[in-house]
Amino acid sequence: MAVNLHIPDKKDIHPVKGVEIGISSAGIRTEGHRDITVFRLAPNSAVAGVFTTNRFRAAPVQVCEQHLHKEQDIRALVINTGNANAGTGEPGLADARQTCTELAKLMDLRPSQVLPFSTGVILEPLPMPKLLGALPKAVHDLQDDQWYEAAHSIMTTDTQPKIYSTQLDLDGHECNITGISKGAGMIRPNMATMLGFLCTDIGINPKLLAEMTRDIANHSFNRISVDGDTSTNDSFILVATGQSERYIDSVASPYYAQVYKALKEAALDLAQKIVRDGEGASKFITIQVEQAKDATEALKIAHAIAHSPLVKTAFYASDPNLGRILCAIGYAGIDDLEVNKIKLWLGDVLVATDGGRHPDYIEADGKRVMQSSEITVRVALDRGKHSETVYTCDMSHDYVSINADYRS
């Protein structure tokens, strides 16, 4: 079902020096499902994260933020699927903390050196005995070649694992970048029911890494939308273990630009894979808004298009019902927008100018573009020089089926 989602061969997934992964089954939601994933990180890894803006931040998100704030040496991540530990109040916080404490005991760490992550159903208590019972096996099985299995074990409504891996040659030293992500619904800018873990063995100054993480998230995971719902649990973590022989101390480092670009590409790939596997998706849609006054208005318009159920169902039907796109532009909330100056392209086809249909536009051209599984919508506003791009998918019957049946 996923749209052109590339899953690399196992042989092309490069272990990251200083990262080991162990997986086990707690049966939180389904008996026998491998739903617990533990990362062990080498000492003195730099770790940074960005988290959901939802006011109902899940308990693990709150604990992550606390631990990242007080701890210089994060050494482990623990992820469960099947239950989000969100909307669980004080008992949920205690459960997230206990998870860290128990894992820390097994790994000879302080609890604050562990970051917890949960994804799944909201408003139900974590089944702690099951979860804690599964931790020893995950720790016992820690290995450096479990990325592919981890991409599977963090899935919820995902139909495909999401994994990206590359190598960089930094002056003769081969360094590794590998990451995984999950999420298919409840996806909207400012994160999603989305987890992303991206690791490199390049060393990066922790303060610089924190800045890079915010910036990279803003241009990847915060540029995607499936259904406009911002989840309680969204987390993106960037780890730099420093176990290779290359270190980046500042933006002036000779490797900075190359590494930044590679990490951003990795995050964008992992984010786009979430859209490609969007619940019920049959098409991958890129929305480019150009000639805006600033990023805010470009993003308002891009998101209005990306969130419109009417636009998304028209894409599903391969119906060039492009008035729905103009309509979404019109209600995006730009009060002084002059609609007669807007140009709208569907793929390479100029559709609208002067507040209406372009004279040369014919339906057959629109139809041709709409039948592709990869579609670009381009809007030029004639107001300035700013451009922004967001990524979304169509809305199909399967979106409804998946979300109507999720808990059953």
Place this chain on the structure above:
Amino acid sequence: MAVNLHIPDKKDIHPVKGVEIGISSAGIRTEGHRDITVFRLAPNSAVAGVFTTNRFRAAPVQVCEQHLHKEQDIRALVINTGNANAGTGEPGLADARQTCTELAKLMDLRPSQVLPFSTGVILEPLPMPKLLGALPKAVHDLQDDQWYEAAHSIMTTDTQPKIYSTQLDLDGHECNITGISKGAGMIRPNMATMLGFLCTDIGINPKLLAEMTRDIANHSFNRISVDGDTSTNDSFILVATGQSERYIDSVASPYYAQVYKALKEAALDLAQKIVRDGEGASKFITIQVEQAKDATEALKIAHAIAHSPLVKTAFYASDPNLGRILCAIGYAGIDDLEVNKIKLWLGDVLVATDGGRHPDYIEADGKRVMQSSEITVRVALDRGKHSETVYTCDMSHDYVSINADYRS
């Protein structure tokens, strides 16, 4: 398919003195379909309107605003379905003006005494010869008992006509209030692909009527949501013909409160009928947000819940997946919201307190409420004294089918 949508008996629809309606078939979209509706209003009727906030305001909306601004004596309305005359640029404006001019000739009026309305597909030119050719028959057939037929002739994806009628006894004089509306998708606060026409034979001071119209729209048509899309064509028109023996000059009038209440009830009924006939709707959902600091934050939260596809698909599935409601509250954009103070009820069942599930809540109770076709979600914020209510429906497979197939 519509949810508990009451269609009154024809005998219970009261003509409004000073309002005649004629209907004819232009075959704009479907040959033989009765798609043209003309209203003739008695001289010196007071007429007020509110229109879409979409920047791509359709041509007829722009012409309506111009005519209402310059003309004291509006005498006719003309409505076509099958084509929205939106996203049609200058030629579309010329078409809307020509429609007024031709109807004015047939009715011996000035063009500015005519208000035009269009609803249907966006971005396609109006087929003017067909439209103009159908006007004479509509004018010829003007009668005072055509409300029921008019409710049918303004339908697009509506499955049911929407009509409301009542009588008021104002000190021994029976006065009439009758209205119709249309719309089923592209429905969101600040109007919708929504047309509403509400008429009374009570006389009302035109300035007062304009204020009442804004206020009434704000508490009816601007409180409904089907899919979160604000259309290019939304229009709500309130007509007071003054042909009965009662006149309201100011809010100090002895009849003001009674008439205001009756008109507001009429508009709310016509607005709710749009939700009841929401595309694919199987449930009617009332969302009440209480104890807010002000209307803005109450509405932000109510609309976040009403617009969430995840919440709406859960209602469709009768699945008390209530974490999705908490999640929507959390991303509504209230930065200082203290989630631990929020209470959430589903019908009469207290679901969430203290940031999590209420200790007494059991799934069976939630399930029982979810199975009803009329569901109330109540959220108490513990921040102030303001309450707001919005109305929405669930999201089903049929929503996707209807919108994927609309033009075929």
